Amino acid sequence: MPALSLLPHVPDDVMARLSARPAAFPERADAVVIGGGIMGAAAAYYLAGAGLETVLVERDRVSSQQSGRNWGFVRTQYRDPLELPLAMEALSIWPGLEQELGEATGWRRNGCIFVADTEEEQSAFARWQDRARDISPDARILSGREVSALLPALRRMTAGGLHTPSDGQAEPALATTAFARAAARSGVTILEDCGAIAIETAGGKVSGVQTEHGLIRCDVAVCAAGALSHRLLAPLGLDLPQQSVRSTVSLTAPLPPLAEACFCGFGIGLRQRVDGSCIIAADSSSDIDLSLDSFRAARFFLPELLRHRNGFALRLGRPFLDDLHERLAVPQHERALAGRRPSIPANRDRAARTSETVSRLFAGTEAIEIVKSWAGRIDVLPDALPVLDAPGGIAGLIVATGFSGHGFGLGPAVGRHVARLAKGDAPAEILAPLRFDRFARGTYARAHAPL
Incomplete structure (x- = not known):
């Protein structure tokens, strides 16, 4: 795979349309997918493979939001044990995706390491490994000495670590558009x-x-609209x-x-790419942009x-005013379109602190040049697990949302399960913890890790 240029790295750069020729607006399809992450x-790709005439609608551009703005980890390591079987299924798909899709994804099997x-922290890793041993036998606990041997550039001694060599990475926008292009060819x-x-x-x-351009009649609707899903549902x-x-x-x-x-x-968090550049971010530290919508479902x-209050910063600014304007001036049926192609400001102070931390931790990073910083809006659910379900009561509706900042690596497996649900197959047993109704029923648990 050729070296990856720094310049076209999304987000914030103008993304070309997938096709230079606009598609004719369809009046009818078997399935409509909402969301181009x-x-x-x-x-959409797997629905087409299942023989369904499929339309994907995206209010912006494919991969323009969180699917083009995340870290690019493809990991099973330290996932919630309830989500781990889905992550393992996805990991089994990633190595063959470039051949299957006929497109580059940036996949590399380079492992994942968390240090304590x-x-x-080391005890928490050990407890996780003990629970996950039968599902993820490749994960292993490292001593501090073993961490130093694996990471010779790391200046600090550690209490140990957790290492899963079978995990990997991919380029977020590259992989997302690879699915979209393959779907279009299908x-x-x-x-x-x-x-x-x-x-x-x-x-x-x-x-x-x-x-916004008209009605598409269909029998199956897949709501994969990220942070806007609750408005459509x-x-x-x-x-x-x-x-x-908001994560920077x-x-x-x-x-x-x-x-x-x-x-x-x-x-x-750090991911070093093929060309030596690094994706860096604060781990479990985010900004909450307050709005009137922030109080919806606040009790969850x-x-x-409160438990992880040091990891969040509450901000009152432009998002609050935008939300107020929407409620006062934008008709209810158009609110799903509000904020198209938003400029999401990065937290420059947080980016600078992250860069300083990297410099302290790793040898050879005394003068880090930040090429660009960006932010993305991560949709979260109270237990930090997604919804992947065909909720009862509305036949043909499938919901795939709420991936809480760690959904990128799950994408291939999620697509396959959506196609199975659309064909009328019974939900796989591994999807039981991801049911839509777990919040109404009170059957969800606290998040495995900070949101």
Whole structure:
């Protein structure tokens, strides 16, 4: 694979349309997928493979939001044990994706390593490994000496670590658009700059998806709309306790070899790319941009917010004013389209602190050049697990949302399960913890790790 240029790294750069020729607006399809992130693109690809005439609608551009703004980890390591089987399934798919899709994804099997600053962290890793041993036998506990041998550039001694050599990484926008391009070649109609306004139903069944450009009649609607999913589901009587946080990420100029494996520890996450540049970010530290919408479902999130209050910064600014304007001036049916192609400001102070931490931790990084910093809005659910379900009561509706900042690596498996649900197959047993109704039933547990 050729070296990856620094310049076209999304987000914030203008993304070309997938096709220079605009598609004709379809009046009818078997399935309509809402959302052009990796979940929606993978779902569209596998739906087409299952023989369904499929349309994907995206209010912006494919991969323009969180699927193009994340760290690029493809990991099973230290995932919630309830989500781990899905992650293992996805990991089995990634190595063959470039051949299957006929497109580059940036996949590399380079492992994942989390290091422990304290014995308490090391004990948490050991407890996880003990629970996950039968599902993820490749994960192993490292001593401090073994961590030093694996990461010779790391200046600090550690209490140990957790290492999964079979994990890997991929380039987020590259992989997402690879699914979309393969879907288009399989006959999927992809409509960018086409926001969904509502999911239409009749007689307890999906009957169509209303977009800003017209109605597409269909029998299956896949809601993979990220942080906007709750707005599309609420009119159907489906209350999803979904919120969003803002996370800042930076790209460095090429650096000496620091960590072959995707790295988390001492409050940072780091992924070194083929050309030596690094994706760096604060681990479990985010900004909450307050708005009137922040108080919706607040009772679900307050316990975790209080428990991990040092990891969040509450901000009152432009998002609050934008939300107020929407409520006062934008018709309800158009609110799903509000904030198209937003400029999401990076937290420059957080980016600078992350860069300083990297410099302290790794040899050869005394003068890090930050090429760019960006932010993304991460949709979160109270237990930090996604919803992947066909909720009862509305035949033909499938929901794939709420991936809480760690969904990128799950994308291929999610797409396959969406296609199976669309064909009427019974949900796989591993999807039971991801049911939509777990919040109404009170059957969800506290988050495995900080949101």
